[in-house]
Amino acid sequence: MSKVLMLGNEAIAWGAIAAGVNVVSAYPGTPSTEVFTTLAEHASEYGYYAEWCVNEKVALELAYGAAISGARSLVSMKQVGLNVAADPLLSGTYLGVKGGLVLVVADDPGPHSSQTEQDTRHFAAFAKVPVLDPSDPQEAMAMTMQAFDISEKYHLPVIIRPTTRVCHAGQDVDMPLVSPVSIQAHFEKDDWVIFPPVSYRKHGELLKTLDELGQCFCDSEFNYIVGENPDRDYNEGIICSGVSYQYVAEAIKRLDLDLPLMKIGTPYPFPDNIVLDFVKNKQHILVVEEQDAVVEDHLLRLLGINGLAVCVSGKLDHCVSGVGELNVNAVEEAICRWQGREPVTSVTASKPELPVRTPILSAGCPHRASFYAIRKAAGKKSDIVFTGDIGCYTLGMMPPLSAVDTCLCMGAAITQAQGIGRAEPGRKSIAVLGDSTFYHSGLPGVVNAVYNQYPLTLVVLDNSTTAMTGFQPHPGTGITAMGEAVEALNIESVLEGFGVRWYKTVDPGDLDLAVQTVREALAYDGVSVVIMKSPCVNLPSVNKERKPIRIIAEQCKECGLCVTEIGCPALVGEKGKLPLVMDTCVGCGLCKAVCPFDAIEGGNA
């Protein structure tokens, strides 16, 4: 077998291909995206079907439909995506599956790129779905392959829950044997209708199955103990789950401790017996895990049920931090705290102040022009609320644009604005969301606004892609995940069908017209929609011929407005200095439109 450097997400994808997956679906979201992009890339070659769906609920229902027809199916999403897909998951677990159904749900402790640090292991236990928690890419691949077998044997969906440092960690992984498949599924009319008496019966069966599976997990290769010398008795031991295993193993080595370490790869249903065996003759156990105290909670229950007196440290006694990611240093500190030893401190001289470098909209990003137009139309002194949404354009909250006042979850820009308007009659909102988000969960909000007569202005930033996660297609793009050209939906006809009577499309590159259009929309009494249409500058298909702008030194009054009004990273300077144009300028011309003294020339427009 050859070793290949693979990200955890790629390893999961290859694990699924090796398991002979037939149907895969997803909605993009960091840190899960590359699971599906890898699968989509190889779909035709290996004979399975791959689809970017409009949202996670749709994606799971599609995969579930395929699984009850007997196909092996995989659906991938980020942790908050599972909130959207919760409904089919909970019912689907009662009804069960026929072909293996694997959900890859990526968690993001930190969080690096998410709204919450929610723990999918908790979600799995709540939904009564088995969950596997990989500690590295190689194990993530093995778990994916096995998850299909578990799912088929127990007729249950199975969740794989990698975290960011598994998804985006690379490892020299053994490339598995893969061969093409053909889909040979057949839907049999059987017990597929969820209905109260059926639910009661199925719930009982489910509980029994989970008990059995907890037993079976006691023999799983994903649960093991390292560093336990059989000739010695240990007072203390550590239990960990997922990627924390890597940090703990390294910390034990660096601290030169003789401590047994138990790794749990199957946090739900919990492998009670092997854990009991591990803890029963010990007095102190430290549980190290990221996000919630899932293993710790279960261990405490287990000790109570069995009447064992063992002291458990972890998140509940604040020995291990309850927020953010772990790493080797944090684990070393936790171990020292737990053992009552002097913490290992690294000497760090006080660092000089560093520039704040948050992500920002790219140079020439059409969203910058859109936000600028929205602010200008709203007027400097207006108290209009800008309800925002999830995507690159959440970055519109940063100064100097400061054009996003709220951001909650996918699609909420439209609906939050409605609530604000009811609570404070007369307060105007402008809801802003992107094209992919519009199709993901903006549609019901629009219908609600039209029917319930809201005076709401919505701006759809249509950049023809799902940019933030790396340019995935959506229903407005006219291309599918497998590269097939199809008829694109257009936002205007969708709005027309929904009964929106005022909508206009404008290119934000034409700043005056864009401002004028938003003003008209604001004046309309009812639901008005402005579609700001201009492709993402980072889209590979966008014309890369760039004509940067030039500052005409003789004309420039060094007022600094072109810099401070729009915050384009390609234009640097301050009041009293001639602005400097960087190599990254794409010549979008926004700064030209801002300069009051006509001191900027060139550019594409």
Added chain:
Amino acid sequence: MDIIMCGVGGQGTVLASRAIGDAAIRDGWQVRTSEIIGMAQREGSVVSQVRIHRQPVGPLIPDGSASVLLGFELAEAVRHIEKADPDASIIINTQTIVPPSVYLGVSQYNIETLRSYVQEYCRAPVFIDALEIARQAGSIKAVSAVMLGAFAAANQEIKTDLIMEELLNKLPVKLHDLNKQAFRLGKEYVEG
């Protein structure tokens, strides 16, 4: 050997870490990498970690353990410098990318202070004008090739040819000559 690479989203740290990782595997090492992919790539602060060992290790480098720091940008190098052993090979591109927060007045970028902090922190930092060297090689886009060349000169573990080959494997053929040249110039600069 632990290698920390830090820079600004879009500078090519991910490309460089993959090239080193792939080269190390071909050289028979166990490799672990960790990347920041997602929102931070929009001109945010990014860091790649590459760990090359004989035994399995985790994805993140403990503080003070990196024996090489490749700073693609001055302030970003300082941001993560505590990951590096003070005796490490510290190679820093003198290019500065000033974020809008500075000219909007909410933070500052003081080149002199940052440079002297680096000099205080470690024994023998190498400052390299990778942007200028890339320009000489033919394109400012070749900064990561220059930095990889500099890395090849500073490390003993992985063969230079393999690093260059793995870099080229990830690039379209039409960019090969340019990147080879950038790699060579970066290497020569460090070798002096």
